[in-house]
Amino acid sequence: MSTHSPLWHPQTHMPTAGRDRLVIASGDGAWVTTEDGQRLLDLPAGLWHANIGHGRTRIADVAAAQIRTLETYHLFGAHANRPALDLAERLAGLLPIEDPRIFLTSGGSDSIDTACKLARRYWQVAGRPGKKVILSRDGAYHGLHGFGTSIAGLDFNRDGYGTESLVPETARVPRSDLAETAAVIERIGADAIAAIVAEPVIGTGGVYAPPDGYLAGLRELARQNDILFIADEVITGFGRTGEWFACQRWDIEPDMIVMAKGITSGYLPLGAVGIAPHVAEPFFTGAEAPIFRHGLTYSGHATACAVALENLNILDEEDLVARAAKLEPVLAQALAPLVDSPSVQEVRTAGLMAGVQLKPEVDAGKVVLGARENGVLTRLLAGNTLHICPPFVITAEEIEYAAGVLAGQLQAPATVSA
């Protein structure tokens, strides 16, 4: 395999990536195949995106038909395209927000920037321009655009870009300590805070489910302080926790909900923000209504929206959200024994996602390579944690197979570096 390529990999130590590059050539269901023919069980579902699994020809057909008809037409001004209108309608019926408005983007980071800008603009229009601070949680990942970088809860994603000046007026709260979060709000002053952004289940930070009562408590704290609650469901949306949205599982209604990944299961890039009517209303009512000066060429890309609609059809027809719910205990039970391995610190599961946290002294890179040699693809999240978040079409047997391979790797003394 060629080691020399001009390709610069995102988020990657290039000298190592150049040596170990793994070229994925095709996919079917929960499996992918490398360029040199090795089949691998795709435990991370790519980057948490492949909810319906790889290789769906129905989606390819829809995309081809749409491109033949009209690749896309933008949504600026009074222009629209039919798939974007249909998708907005479909999402409005699914979201845990009553009668939402839908703003379409090209991905998760776009949607985070959209939601944060809208939060600030909303308070300005509402006559409270001082409310600008965006809060986020320790360990959070909200993409890597401007806002996402500034509100990153993982320091390594924030440092080096002018932490305080990239997007000024951001602040962090603890991962799940409500009393300390209330104290931070008190210290900054609710009059200066626009919004809090939260992943219902922290993903890239290592897979942390919300402790009992935490999300409802945070939502309430936001409400009491006139702080908009933005749920980042880029990972958890579209079935990952066994409900269409994690906000439904934990019974909260956000002011905005941020989506990407599972909206198309990755077949094309697309993101969206669902916006509660009380936030959207000032922009929709009256001749004097202000314009939300924000948008992307590919906001509502017609082919991406057509693909999203077909992805939703497949989730519906194959009852895949219920399948994810059924597989949750299978995954949890299969992984639970790993905690007895001397290499493992903790096993955390939430819905059909899990993090197997290895002890700091364990060479996790070797575990990943060893698993790969045995047909199981995984990668590392923050904190030496193995990333597990399979496509919903994975079977119980495949989950057990993967757990067995990981158990074998974690027993091997070679995984502990000197």
Ligand code: PMP
């Ligand atoms: N929010 C969360 C919770 C994410 O996990 C991600 C991507 N992993 C993003 C936002 C950013 O999405 P994208 O990479 O599509 O910009």
